[in-house]
Amino acid sequence: MTTNQRRRRRHLNPKLRPYVYGILVILIVFISYGVVKRKAIEADLEMLQLAKTATIHYQYKYSRIFRDLNDVQLEAAKTIGIEPLVTRDQKPSRRMKLIESCQYYKLDPLTHSIPYLIPEAADLLEDIGRDFADSLQRRFGIEGVCPFVTSVTRTEEDVNKLRRSGNVNASKNSCHFYGTTFDLAYMRFYKHTGITATIESAMMKQMLAEVLKNLRDQGRCYVKYEYKQACFHVTVRE
Numbered sequence: 001m002t003t004n005q006r007r008r009r010r011h012l013n014p015k016l017r018p019y020v021y022g023i024l025v026i027l028i029v030f031i032s033y034g035v036v037k038r039k040a041i042e043a044d045l046e047m048l049q050l051a052k053t054a055t056i057h058y059q060y061k062y063s064r065i066f067r068d069l070n071d072v073q074l075e076a077a078k079t080i081g082i083e084p085l086v087t088r089d090q091k092p093s094r095r096m097k098l099i100e101s102c103q104y105y106k107l108d109p110l111t112h113s114i115p116y117l118i119p120e121a122a123d124l125l126e127d128i129g130r131d132f133a134d135s136l137q138r139r140f141g142i143e144g145v146c147p148f149v150t151s152v153t154r155t156e157e158d159v160n161k162l163r164r165s166g167n168v169n170a171s172k173n174s175c176h177f178y179g180t181t182f183d184l185a186y187m188r189f190y191k192h193t194g195i196t197a198t199i200e201s202a203m204m205k206q207m208l209a210e211v212l213k214n215l216r217d218q219g220r221c222y223v224k225y226e227y228k229q230a231c232f233h234v235t236v237r238e
Contacts (some may be wrong), residue, residue: 048146063210066232068222073175073235076222080238081118081178085155088114096153096179097122104129104145106190112162113152118179121236124180124221125149128234131211144192147208148185150231151176175235183231184208208232 096116101107104126113195116127129146136142154162154176163172169197175181186205212223212232224233 018145043149061087062225063227065213066209066216066223066225068173068216068224068235069172070224073092073181073222073224073233074173076237077175077178077180077235080120081180085114085153087155087157092116092153093179094118099125099149099152102126102129103144103146103192104133105149105184107152108148108150108185110152112158113154113176114158114178116153117182118236120184120238121180124215124234127220128184128208128211128215131214132208135207135211139207145204146190146192148188148190149182150229151183152186153177153179153181175233181233181235183226183233184212184228185231187230 001137082095085092092114095118097119099115099117099122105128132147133143133145136145153176156177159172159174159176186208189201189202189204209232211235212221215221216223219237221237222235226233
């Protein structure tokens with residue numbers, strides 16, 4: 001065998017090169033995807049472990065801490081709130097502020113309330129969402145998660161419908177009449193698009209509770225822990 005023949009045998013057949021290169025590219029892409037996916041899974045597991053082992057300063061029974069009863073909240077609501085609306089056909093007071101989903105909170109479909117609050121309550125809601133986001137970012141490096149707002153201002157018509165449906169918390173003397181009060185879900189939280197980090201809802205509930213306790217201790221709000229409705233019932237104070 002001549003030297004030229006040996007060289008030709010060592011080189012890849014030109015007809016086979018595209019197939020071999022294609023297979024190599026597929027293998028590289030597959031391996032790279034596996035590495036990225038594995039790292040994402042490891043990051044989620046690490047975040048979950050952090051959530052489980054993080055030291056939370058307020059370990060308490062929520063119903064004992066957040067027990068501002070309706071009478072207390074109602075007095076504050078009547079003092080600084082609006083005149084109750086009878087039906088949704090009525091135009092909200094000029095004093096009322098329209099609230100919309102944003103980076104700090106997500107509005108649930110409001111089937112029995114309207115998205116309006118007095119400015120003091122709207123500012124409180126935004127501060128709660130901002131403090132919650134800051135806490136998540138500082139402790140776990142998570143961004144883009146916020147609380148759900150499940151109820152806002154109700155008309156008398158809304159409350160009557162709720163009472164007929166069997167909702168025991170739909171009082172005829174509801175704080176929700178006055179534009180001062182909103183409910184925040186504590187069993188579920190909204191994740192903005194692109195958020196994949198894992199963190200237990202129980203841990204986020206505790207973090208939201210910390211934020212509420214801090215603002216309550218500052219005298220900015222009253223809070224009632226609603227077990228059956230799975231929400232924190234919040235009324236702004238003067």
